[in-house]
Amino acid sequence: MDKTPQAHPLQRVGLEPSHEGDFTVSDVPFRLDAGGALTSVTLHYALYGTLSPRRDNVLLVCHALSGSARVADWWPQLFGAGLPFDLSRFAVLGINVLGSCYGSTGPTSIDPATGRPYGGDFPAVGILDMVRAQAKLVEHLGIPRLHAVLGGSIGGMQALTWATEYPHRVPRCLVVGTAPLSAMGLALNHLQRQAIRTDPAWQNGHYPLDEPPRAGLALARGMAMCSYKSPELFSNRFARNPDRNGSGDFDVAGYLDHQGRLFNDRFDANSYLIISRAMDAYDLGRTPEEEAQTLARIRARVRLVGIRSDWLFPPADIRALTDRMVAAGVDARYTELDSTHGHDGFLADADSLAPLLLPALDEEPPTP
Secondary structure, three states, X not given: XXXXXXXXXXXXXXXXXOEEEEEEOOOOOEEOOOOOXXXXXXXXXXXXXXXXXXXXXXXXXXXXXXXXXXXXXXXXXXXXXXXXXXXXXXXXXXXXXXXXXOOOOOOXXXXXXXXXXXXXXXXXXXXXXXXXXXXXXXXXXXXXXXXXXXXXXXXXXXHHHHHHHOHHXXXXXXXXXXXXXXXXXXXXXXXXXXXXXXXXXXXXXOOOOOOOOHHHHHHHHHHHHHHHOOHHXXXXXXXXXXXXXXXXXXXXXXXXXXXXHXXXXXOOHHHHHHHHHHHHHOOOOOOHHHHHHHHOOOOOEEEEEEEOOOOOOOHHHHHXXXXXXHHOOXXXXXXXXXXXXXXXXXXXXXXXXXXXXXXHHHOOOOOO
């Protein structure tokens, strides 16, 4: 199998997968929803726990924008006895999305046509493309039906797409902080991409991997962190205090600059552009009628979790999506995570999220 280079190091913490590897899609060219195709597609994946004899105990956990296949590195609080990711009951599968820089085919991968990294020539991929590629890997692993698919943010978009596109393979779907992005969210993502593109080092996406557009990506990350956190959290944590590191600026400014530096060490600017555009483009239909038809295909029990202080994906938007699902005949329910962490609450307050997810994993599957 072809190995897609990882341009940025992963922070490896905690539980190690029982298996970690790469899968190359054999059915190529891989046609993309927005047009174009990829002539070579590799997916990096990680499996925790053991597949049951019938391979029906798998939780597919979909990651957010800058996540990876290594679920225990970014959602460790959900692993353990009596928790959602109890490896005595389930096998947990993580798959790095198309367009990322953590092992799956993306802008840092070698373009077979040129022998050089795709860079800015990497084609647009959408959530549907990510899920279609994942489905080929799941089939390759001999998994006929998942126990559940779940994720937060863009991971939730993937989970819902699994439920609409592969309804007979998904009996349970759990999504956190997910709905089609609002105009405010679209605006913020646009500005983040502009920050990257206007950095002279971006070079239309064809920068050397050791000379990336650091200033642009750091600024994009800082803007994103503002949208991921809540005003309440920032006021409590930073207020108008001076920078604790003595820069002469405010403490919140020091925090954002620090986050930008950290992000440059672990993520690729072109991947950021690709995945954030996929986030923007996600919807369940271009009209209310089309969305209702899409939702009517779902056969899973869908459990949606809003986050009280989330202003990127406001709870009202997720409640409204739940109502539209119910109107379309879906077994859908809404609950809310009480967190001051904003959108990041699904990661920062995972201990409080666990009891909201666990009952949904124990529900009886719907009647086929």
